[in-house]
């Protein structure tokens with residue numbers, strides 16, 4: 064557990080920590096000389112074998128507000144310090160606002176320097192502070208009257224802090240590891256050591272992590288948590304990591320992050336809910352130049368308001384456009400400072416890492432975003448995304464920093480959701496999409512009654528072009544399994560759309576098939592050779608084509624469909640992608656080689672570029688297995 068101090072300068076934060084722990088958190092020579100906290104400091108309180116409380120001491124002086132923000136980033140508890148003689152001062156208000164905006168809900172208030180005032184003043188201040196904090200909406204806040212000099216209240220306060228529950232334990236098992244680096248050292252014999260607050264997940268010796276800034280993979284050689292050597296550290300602890308990589312101390316700075324893995328994209332635009340507190344004077348405007356603080360990191364940027372008037376319930380939706388990437392997850396809290404005055408203007412809760420390119424100010428989207436603002440947690444986030452359509456689970460899990468176990472547990476709570484590979488979608492929507500596939504197939508059959516059906520890639524494009532292919536293919540598999548559709552050599556059709564050869568046609572097929580052994584056949588040649596009227600042969604071959612037995616490379620010139628698959632293999636695997644190569648390989652005429660390649664172009668298997676026919680959809684014409692794909696067959700019958 065980590066507890067950060069907060070409060071106005073000189074109100075006795077550092078002295079209180081020293082009284083509680085016996086450790087002076089001020090470590091810089093300049094701090095000792097000036098008697099004032101400048102940077103964050105640390106003190107540890109061992110409670111028992113398992114439990115050590117880490118204290119982060121922050122500076123109260125307004126000049127060092129950035130350091131204060133680093134200190135309170137990612138902590139669960141705060142100890143707000145107010146001196147009995149001074150009472151509530153500007154940084155008392157500012158720090159309390161920050162804790163509120165960062166959602167540090169569990170706070171304890173210490174009224175310090177009680178030895179300097181009389182009992183009446185202590186009680187009056189207690190009442191004043193009670194009213195003030197209640198107005199801020201902190202709820203039940205335990206309050207202690209203390210003196211670091213006389214020792215008054217120190218024992219009681221210490222016992223209270225020791226008994227505080229650790230709220231991050233579950234998070235350690237369901238989230239990915241994230242640590243905000245606030246200090247970097249070079250340790251002789253060990254190399255680079257970084258320290259920081261672990262926001263989520265857990266880390267073990269030997270783990271590989273992604274180091275932002277230096278942009279490289281690093282290995283954890285050694286670990287300390289709460290100032291003790293450990294094999295494993297987790298969320299809610301102060302962690303020191305000895306890192307192995309191609310790096311020097313100067314490659315790392317405060318504000319860099321250690322992440323479970325390399326982010327797939329860099330985030331510099333986010334949608335947020337702007338949050339305010341009654342105590343802070345807010346005067347932000349559209350495109351307000353701001354400084355955004357998150358963890359130990361900060362970046363400049365602008366606040367773009369998404370609507371003219373505030374939505375009901377005082378929800379303010381905005382886009383934060385950052386000048387440098389930040390490493391954010393949904394529901395993370397940012398503190399926004401005015402770039403000019405440096406004062407806090409607001410907090411921002413991350414609603415989405417992916418602002419849509421268009422339509423983000425349209426009411427449909429704003430209504431959706433507002434709904435998102437009204438709820439939090441993984442379940443609501445997934446539910447709202449499912450409302451919009453399919454969800455790529457890997458992206459979703461990253462945005463919420465869920466690990467595999469966390470994602471699995473979450474998905475298990477959704478009984479009405481279909482999971483297919485990386486995608487999730489509401490079963491109801493999946494059902495609609497499957498019905499759409501069946502409708503499109505029926506339409507195809509109506510429009511092209513002499514075609515056996517369509518290949519699955521084409522069916523995807525016709526029925527649900529905006530849905531990922533993998534998801535549509537999964538629908539098709541499902542429908543095949545339910546016998547709602549039939550697969551004939553890769554051609555998909557409805558069961559009732561069945562065309563079979565008559566007995567006479569089957570007999571004719573026995574005589575026709577051997578002619579294909581050496582070469583493709585023209586309709587007329589087969590008609591002559593077998594003494595069948597040419598029109599009858601043409602009709603017969605078209606029917607055989609619909610059944611998937613033969614395929615025309617040009618009108619009236621057929622290959623066996625399995626021969627086409629072999630030709631496709633030559634192009635796919637042996638690079639016979641120009642007419643000369645194919646001609647030489649097969650020892651055929653140049654004209655036929657061109658016909659074949661042009662057929663492949665039309666099918667969508669290849670794409671012509673100059674003399675070459677480059678592979679476009681390598682999966683086509685793999686008809687060995689039952690759900691093989693077929694390309695477009697336009698223009699040939």
Ligand SMILES: Nc1nc2c(ncn2[C@@H]2O[C@H](COP(=O)(O)OP(=O)(O)O)[C@@H](O)[C@H]2O)c(=O)[nH]1
Pocket residue numbers: 070071072073074075076077078079098099100123144175176177178179209210211212213
């Ligand atoms: N009389 C009295 N003085 C205190 C007490 N706690 C702190 N001080 C003094 O107040 C000054 C500021 O204390 P410090 O802990 O540095 O305040 P911080 O800026 O909030 O960390 C120092 O001179 C302390 O000696 C206390 O309980 N009683």
Ligand SMILES: [Mg+2]
Pocket residue numbers: 076077078099100120121122123
């Ligand atoms: Mg101090």
